[in-house]
Amino acid sequence: MPEYVYRAMTKTGLVVKNRVEDVSKQILIQKLKKSNLLPINIVQVGYTGSKNKVKQQKRNITDMDDVMRSANSSTIFQGRTKNKLTAKERISLALSKTERIQINDIRTFTQNFYLLKKANFNNIHALSTIIQSTENLSFRGILEDILAGVEAGEYMYTTMEYYGDIFPYIYINMIKVGELSGSLTNSLEQAERYLEESTAITKKVRGILLPNLIQFCALFVLLIVGTVFAIPAIQNVFDSMGSTAKLPGITVWFSGVVDLVAEYWYIPTLIIVAVAVAIYLYISTPKGKYNFHYFKYTMPIFGKLIYVIDLSRFMKAMLLNLQNGMRIQDALDVSKNVIKNYVMLSMIETSINNTLIGASWIEPFEKSGLTSPMVIEMLKIGMQTDLPEMMDKLVEFIEIDIDNTIRKIVKVLPEVSYLFVGAVLIFFVLVVLVPCIQVYMGQGIIDGLNL
Numbered sequence: 001m002p003e004y005v006y007r008a009m010t011k012t013g014l015v016v017k018n019r020v021e022d023v024s025k026q027i028l029i030q031k032l033k034k035s036n037l038l039p040i041n042i043v044q045v046g047y048t049g050s051k052n053k054v055k056q057q058k059r060n061i062t063d064m065d066d067v068m069r070s071a072n073s074s075t076i077f078q079g080r081t082k083n084k085l086t087a088k089e090r091i092s093l094a095l096s097k098t099e100r101i102q103i104n105d106i107r108t109f110t111q112n113f114y115l116l117k118k119a120n121f122n123n124i125h126a127l128s129t130i131i132q133s134t135e136n137l138s139f140r141g142i143l144e145d146i147l148a149g150v151e152a153g154e155y156m157y158t159t160m161e162y163y164g165d166i167f168p169y170i171y172i173n174m175i176k177v178g179e180l181s182g183s184l185t186n187s188l189e190q191a192e193r194y195l196e197e198s199t200a201i202t203k204k205v206r207g208i209l210l211p212n213l214i215q216f217c218a219l220f221v222l223l224i225v226g227t228v229f230a231i232p233a234i235q236n237v238f239d240s241m242g243s244t245a246k247l248p249g250i251t252v253w254f255s256g257v258v259d260l261v262a263e264y265w266y267i268p269t270l271i272i273v274a275v276a277v278a279i280y281l282y283i284s285t286p287k288g289k290y291n292f293h294y295f296k297y298t299m300p301i302f303g304k305l306i307y308v309i310d311l312s313r314f315m316k317a318m319l320l321n322l323q324n325g326m327r328i329q330d331a332l333d334v335s336k337n338v339i340k341n342y343v344m345l346s347m348i349e350t351s352i353n354n355t356l357i358g359a360s361w362i363e364p365f366e367k368s369g370l371t372s373p374m375v376i377e378m379l380k381i382g383m384q385t386d387l388p389e390m391m392d393k394l395v396e397f398i399e400i401d402i403d404n405t406i407r408k409i410v411k412v413l414p415e416v417s418y419l420f421v422g423a424v425l426i427f428f429v430l431v432v433l434v435p436c437i438q439v440y441m442g443q444g445i446i447d448g449l450n451l
Contacts, residue, residue: 004028004044008037015040015144017128043151101166105139107195114188123150123184142166155179170194170313173337177317180334181324190316201305204410212417219424223431224258231255231435251431286342293342297370301412305405307370312398313338314348319395322388329355343368372401 004025007017016037022028025042032039109130116126127147134140142163149159157176160167171191178187231251261268282288297307317335326334329352336348347368351361362379365371375394382390 004042006032006042007040008032009040010038011036101136101139101142103195103199105134105136106167106171107192107199109134109139109143110188110192110195114185114192117185117188123156139166168198169340170338174313174317176337177320177334181321181326183320183324186320190320194313201406204406212414212421215421216417216424219421219428223424223428228258228262231431248430248434251435254431290342290346296341297343301409301416305402305409307344308398308402308405310339310341310344311371311375312395312402314344315391315395315398319388319391322391328361328387332361343370 004022005017005019006028007015009015020028022031025044028042029039112130112133113126116129121129124147127143127150131140131143131147134143145162146156146159150156155176157172157179160172160175164172171194174187174191174194175184178184181187232255283292295303297303299306314335317338318331321331321334322328332348332352332355336345336352339345339348347364350364354361354363360383362376362383365379366376374397378390378394378397379387382388382394
């Protein structure tokens with residue numbers, strides 16, 4: 001009996017999918033309509049035979065179909081019984097359709113997809129199963145689009161590239177490397193780890209910077225407010241008492257600066273906008289983007305971490321491709337897709353050219369001055385022995401280096417932030433608190449009595 005995969009819409013507008021057996025396509029259409037389902041697409045995918053051998057070959061697929069049938073049956077049942085939505089349900093549905101897609105949604109999808117691939121689900125069945133359990137309707141629509149592309153014979157990453165504002169660039173290219181190299185399961189594992197590490201690093205840095213940034217902004221606002229309102233009031237107290245006491249020179253100077261900026265506010269605003277536009281236009285040029293990316297690798301505190309993370313991604317992709325039997329040249333060409341930084345891309349392109357002329361592909365990384373001598377030495381030893389095995393150890397070494405770098409940053413960042421906050425606090429004391437203390441201690445009154 002023929003097997004069909006159909007997609008149909010319930011009366012509530014929900015798209016359901018199932019894999020069934022029936023006599024013909026026309027009879028299946030009639031059954032769907034009788035079940036209050038509007039057929040969207042019906043495709044014959046096979047023909048069920050009676051031989052035991054055929055049944056054994058399709059045993060795993062049948063198990064997965066049972067899971068899908070159970071999930072879809074409950075969904076179809078809900079569509080039959082609820083022909084009309086209440087006002088509350090319509091509002092919830094409208095809100096959910098515009099629900100923002102968070103990084104946690106992508107992480108959950110990656111984790112589930114990785115687990116299903118480990119269980120030998122094919123891409124279509126894995127995506128179909130995940131779609132049924134996805135609560136975010138906005139993200140579900142994107143996954144359904146990816147599923148439609150896979151059913152049409154496309155790679156998943158080709159559809160993901162259309163949603164570059166949803167999926168991170170590095171994430172898309174990790175999936176691309178996995179699909180092109182035939183090891184999507186390993187790429188999903190790496191992508192899951194990448195999302196977890198990125199989230200962890202962001203939380204750590206945010207946990208350090210955010211409180212100090214709030215303190216810095218609060219002190220700065222207090223400084224401006226104190227200069228605008230408190231300083232003139234203190235000067236009026238001095239004048240009313242006939243005191244000869246003067247405000248500190250730094251207070252008078254800063255008060256003048258604030259008054260000047262308030263009067264001619266458009267000048268600094270235009271300067272800031274002009275500088276921002278000039279930087280943006282320069283970065284938009286190839287040379288400017290290269291220099292900006294080089295600055296990202298050499299900037300204080302975060303530069304080394306950014307470079308090591310990019311190097312780790314590239315080496316993991318290289319290891320994945322080499323383990324799947326690719327030549328070094330092909331592995332370099334495919335693995336470069338996980339990198340977005342122009343500096344490292346230029347090194348990889350030079351490495352590819354070196355392989356064409358018989359030179360060392362490690363040389364560009366060595367001459368860059370950014371890669372540590374330990375990494376270079378391990379790559380050279382790997383070329384003389386077993387490169388995939390040595391690169392596996394190299395990835396472990398880079399992971400340890402990343403952890404050590406993060407610990408150093410976590411230790412240094414509070415000290416740097418405290419330095420800025422402390423400088424603003426001292427300036428606040430000199431500009432605002434010193435005149436307030438003079439009034440509180442009665443210096444102006446004493447000077448008035450002496451007169």
